Amino acid sequence: xxxxxxxxxxxxxxxxxxxxxxxxxxxxxxxxxxxxxxxxxxxxxxxxxxxxxxxxxxxxxxxxxxxxxxxxxxxxxxxxxxxxxxxxxxxxxxxxxxxxxxxxxxxxxxxxxxxxxxxxxx
Numbered sequence: 322x323x324x325x326x327x328x329x330x331x332x333x334x335x336x337x338x339x340x341x342x343x344x345x346x347x348x349x350x351x352x353x354x355x356x357x358x359x360x361x362x363x364x365x366x367x368x369x370x371x372x373x374x375x376x377x378x379x380x381x382x383x384x385x386x387x388x389x390x391x392x393x394x395x396x397x398x399x400x401x402x403x404x405x406x407x408x409x410x411x412x413x414x415x416x417x418x419x420x421x422x423x424x425x426x427x428x429x430x431x432x433x434x435x436x437x438x439x440x441x442x443x
Contacts, residue, residue: 375424
C-alpha cells in the first residue's frame with residue numbers, strides 16, 4: 322500500500338499513518354491529526370530525518386502519552402514482524418521508534434516486559 326495523503330502540504334504514507342494511529346482501516350480525520358503523530362510519521366518514513374528532530378521530540382508536549390507510546394511500540398512490533406520483507410528498512414524504523422521512546426520515556430517498554438510471565442486463565 323503506497324498510497325499517500327497530503328496534510329499541510331506534506332505527503333504522508335497511509336500505511337505509516339495507519340500504523341501510528343493504530344487504525345487499520347484508516348478512518349482517522351486527517352485534519353485533526355496531532356502534530357506529534359505527523360512528525361512521527363515523517364521520521365518513520367524517512368529515518369535519516371531523526372537527528373534533526375531529536376530536540377523537538379524531547380521537548381514535545383504530548384496530550385495522551387500512552388497513545389503516543391503505543392504508537393512507538395506498534396512500529397517496533399510491526400518492524401519485527403516484517404523484518405524478512407526488507408531488513409534494512411525495518412531495522413531503521415525500529416531504531417527510530419526505540420530511540421524516540423528512550424529519549425521521551427527513558428526506557429523501552431518492550432525490554433521491561435521481557436522475562437515477565439503472564440498468567441492467563443482460560
